[in-house]
Amino acid sequence: xxxxxxxxxxEARSLSQGERAELxxxxxxxxxxxxxxxxxxxxxxxDAELESGCVEPMLHEEFVRRVHQDRGR
Numbered sequence: 001x002x003x004x005x006x007x008x009x010x011e012a013r014s015l016s017q018g019e020r021a022e023l024x025x026x027x028x029x030x031x032x033x034x035x036x037x038x039x040x041x042x043x044x045x046x047d048a049e050l051e052s053g054c055v056e057p058m059l060h061e062e063f064v065r066r067v068h069q070d071r072g073r
Contacts, residue, residue, distance in 0.1 A: 003011075012023060049055045 012020060015023065046055075050057060
């Protein structure tokens, strides 16, 4: 019998905090790394853009909303 996601989540919630943490780490490892590596130079450049006011920060919620909008969802 194949468990549904909701059943798996319910079972996972019954684990101890340490066991849940181990499960999370194990599952995250299966996802692999980011699609693109961001260099330290890129991080410093973007930080400098923010600090200078050249670009405006965006809240995560706004980013997600725009991605969904662009994808037609």
